[in-house]
Amino acid sequence: MSADLFDRAGALFRETQESIIGALESLEAQHGDGSRFRRDEWTRGPESNGPITGGGGLTCVLEGGRVFERAGVNFSAVRGRYSEEFARTLPGEGLDFAACGVSLVIHPRSPRLPTVHMNHRRLSRGATGWFGGGSDLTPYVLDEDDARHFHRTLHDACARHPAVASYDRFKRECDDYFYNHHRGEARGLGGIFFDYLTDDPEETLAFMRDSCAAFLLAYLPIVERHIDEDYTDAEREWQKLRRGRYVEFNLLHDRGTMFGLRTGGRVESILMSMPPEVSWRYAAEPEAGSREAALLEVLRTPRSWVGAP
Amino acid sequence: MSADLFDRAGALFRETQESIIGALESLEAQHGDGSRFRRDEWTRGPESNGPITGGGGLTCVLEGGRVFERAGVNFSAVRGRYSEEFARTLPGEGLDFAACGVSLVIHPRSPRLPTVHMNHRRLSRGATGWFGGGSDLTPYVLDEDDARHFHRTLHDACARHPAVASYDRFKRECDDYFYNHHRGEARGLGGIFFDYLTDDPEETLAFMRDSCAAFLLAYLPIVERHIDEDYTDAEREWQKLRRGRYVEFNLLHDRGTMFGLRTGGRVESILMSMPPEVSWRYAAEPEAGSREAALLEVLRTPRSWVGAP
Numbered sequence: 001m002s003a004d005l006f007d008r009a010g011a012l013f014r015e016t017q018e019s020i021i022g023a024l025e026s027l028e029a030q031h032g033d034g035s036r037f038r039r040d041e042w043t044r045g046p047e048s049n050g051p052i053t054g055g056g057g058l059t060c061v062l063e064g065g066r067v068f069e070r071a072g073v074n075f076s077a078v079r080g081r082y083s084e085e086f087a088r089t090l091p092g093e094g095l096d097f098a099a100c101g102v103s104l105v106i107h108p109r110s111p112r113l114p115t116v117h118m119n120h121r122r123l124s125r126g127a128t129g130w131f132g133g134g135s136d137l138t139p140y141v142l143d144e145d146d147a148r149h150f151h152r153t154l155h156d157a158c159a160r161h162p163a164v165a166s167y168d169r170f171k172r173e174c175d176d177y178f179y180n181h182h183r184g185e186a187r188g189l190g191g192i193f194f195d196y197l198t199d200d201p202e203e204t205l206a207f208m209r210d211s212c213a214a215f216l217l218a219y220l221p222i223v224e225r226h227i228d229e230d231y232t233d234a235e236r237e238w239q240k241l242r243r244g245r246y247v248e249f250n251l252l253h254d255r256g257t258m259f260g261l262r263t264g265g266r267v268e269s270i271l272m273s274m275p276p277e278v279s280w281r282y283a284a285e286p287e288a289g290s291r292e293a294a295l296l297e298v299l300r301t302p303r304s305w306v307g308a309p
Numbered sequence: 310m311s312a313d314l315f316d317r318a319g320a321l322f323r324e325t326q327e328s329i330i331g332a333l334e335s336l337e338a339q340h341g342d343g344s345r346f347r348r349d350e351w352t353r354g355p356e357s358n359g360p361i362t363g364g365g366g367l368t369c370v371l372e373g374g375r376v377f378e379r380a381g382v383n384f385s386a387v388r389g390r391y392s393e394e395f396a397r398t399l400p401g402e403g404l405d406f407a408a409c410g411v412s413l414v415i416h417p418r419s420p421r422l423p424t425v426h427m428n429h430r431r432l433s434r435g436a437t438g439w440f441g442g443g444s445d446l447t448p449y450v451l452d453e454d455d456a457r458h459f460h461r462t463l464h465d466a467c468a469r470h471p472a473v474a475s476y477d478r479f480k481r482e483c484d485d486y487f488y489n490h491h492r493g494e495a496r497g498l499g500g501i502f503f504d505y506l507t508d509d510p511e512e513t514l515a516f517m518r519d520s521c522a523a524f525l526l527a528y529l530p531i532v533e534r535h536i537d538e539d540y541t542d543a544e545r546e547w548q549k550l551r552r553g554r555y556v557e558f559n560l561l562h563d564r565g566t567m568f569g570l571r572t573g574g575r576v577e578s579i580l581m582s583m584p585p586e587v588s589w590r591y592a593a594e595p596e597a598g599s600r601e602a603a604l605l606e607v608l609r610t611p612r613s614w615v616g617a618p
Contacts, residue, residue: 038591040592061591063590063591070589070590070591072591182570182576183576240586244583247556247560247587248560248580251556251557251560251561252560252570261491261561267491267492268591268592271557271589272591274553274589275589276588276589276590277549277586277587277588278556278586278587278588278589279585279586279587280379280580280583280584280585280587281372281379281585282347282370282372282379282381282577282581283349283577
């Protein structure tokens with residue numbers, strides 16, 4: 001029955017991958033240059049380095065599109081053995097693990113379009129399994145309507161499953177997790193983040209289904225609102241600097257990236273999260289009163305986006 | 310006497326900083342656009358966050374030069390208290406620490422000019438002090454004469470101080486340290502790297518003096534040889550991709566970056582090591598038989614650059 005749940009979760013994640021790829025390709029066809037995803041199927045044999053010893057995945061990457069400068073939408077279902085040290089940090093017994101999930105990062109070309117990250121996964125250690133995941137938004141200029149729409153959509157997906165999901169808790173966990181401690185600022189405007197959901201697997205799977213579906217409902221309208229806006233070179237420069245912060249978070253702080261690289265995951269699939277063009281500049285600060293400065297203020301003091309305005 | 314040694318080491322590092330800044334500005338004046346270093350003096354009071362509670366430094370950054378796209382040459386002399394956990398990994402007793410050093414990363418604009426890193430430092434825990442440091446070269450195309458010249462110069466500095474320095478050991482430590490484990494490739498062509506030199510402090514200080522001086526002797530002739538070479542857009546693209554590997558090393562693996570960020574060091578001074586313009590692209594591989602492919606081969610199988618040809 002747990003194996004059955006793993007397979008059903010895997011099927012959901014695989015379908016989610018296809019529907020997101022379809023939506024992004026159709027946006028690129030309508031507003032861009034018709035770029036499509038490259039698809040790389042991969043398998044890991046028992047001879048592979050690292051703890052992952054079986055299974056595989058489908059890495060899908062679109063690069064150089066007019067709308068999407070770099071988008072990776074990955075599915076994987078692997079099994080293997082945890083290290084003793086790593087296993088100690090997890091629920092369950094023993095060292096056997098299984099993991100399946102869908103994971104994406106979208107870096108649009110225009111600085112008017114936010115970067116977005118989504119991940120939904122099922123993990124197990126021995127006979128104990130749990131769900132985890134979330135979605136979060138990283139814009140380059142502050143648009144409060146976008147932030148409210150994104151959070152409201154995720155809020156509603158949680159609200160349909162009160163037995164297993166809590167928007168307030170998942171929003172707080174997201175703010176705490178996607179935080180660049182060394183900079184004293186959030187990576188973006190947050191969203192929801194949750195892990196170790198072990199109770200009531202059937203209801204949690206139903207929530208995962210809603211949460212996966214909520215992703216496109218939350219993100220696409222934001223893209224459609226801003227996709228035809230012009231932008232300046234200065235906005236593009238600012239985007240590249242902020243993408244540097246994205247890199248800093250993912251390489252310095254992200255447990256998912258660490259987990260993948262340490263368990264012998266496929267490097268090019270894990271690091272598809274890196275933005276395509278990035279800058280660092282010494283002590284760069286936006287002009288006072290600019291939209292960029294307004295964004296920084298919110299990143300330094302995360303806000304509530306749902307509820308009384 | 311140990312305090313005296315700390316001050317004399319500090320004076321050496323500060324002089325080294327000035328002479329390197331002078332040499333880089335003069336190259337920029339002769340071959341570039343006359344860009345100069347911006348100088349930021351900073352101090353940390355006892356009220357500061359993190360274990361560093363006193364001292365300060367001089368961060369010098371040149372950005373947007375025609376020759377040097379981004380160069381940071383930093384001096385600092387700080388004191389504070391280690392965490393218990395961190396202190397356990399170090400020689401000496403107690404939690405008091407003092408550190409002074411000079412640290413630089415130079416990212417030239419032209420892909421024909423290698424990136425270079427150098428760091429020389431004195432650290433102490435309680436009454437125990439030690440020296441550490443090194444220099445290493447990260448080119449974007451393979452030029453074997455450059456590699457031999459760089460290593461030979463560092464070799465000769467070590468050879469003048471056989472009681473405290475060993476090129477063979479320091480070269481091996483450099484290859485081991487500046488290694489992108491997740492990629493299975495070295496960051497660059499190496500150089501020398503050493504730490505915890507506690508014996509014979511006077512002779513070690515003499516070696517540090519030679520090693521600091523060797524940096525310009527090792528690097529400048531390489532810059533002068535290639536500074537007027539033309540390069541293609543494809544070479545520039547390759548450089549930006551390889552700079553991505555530099556970022557990966559510094560944020561995923563570098564203990565110096567971690568140490569700085571965790572002890573409450575000055576973020577903009579620590580992250581001046583980040584390259585100015587960087588790219589990531591999915592599964593990018595150079596053309597077989599190209600100079601770029603030749604470089605990758607050497608990064609995957611580090612070579613000896615001194616001795617019988």
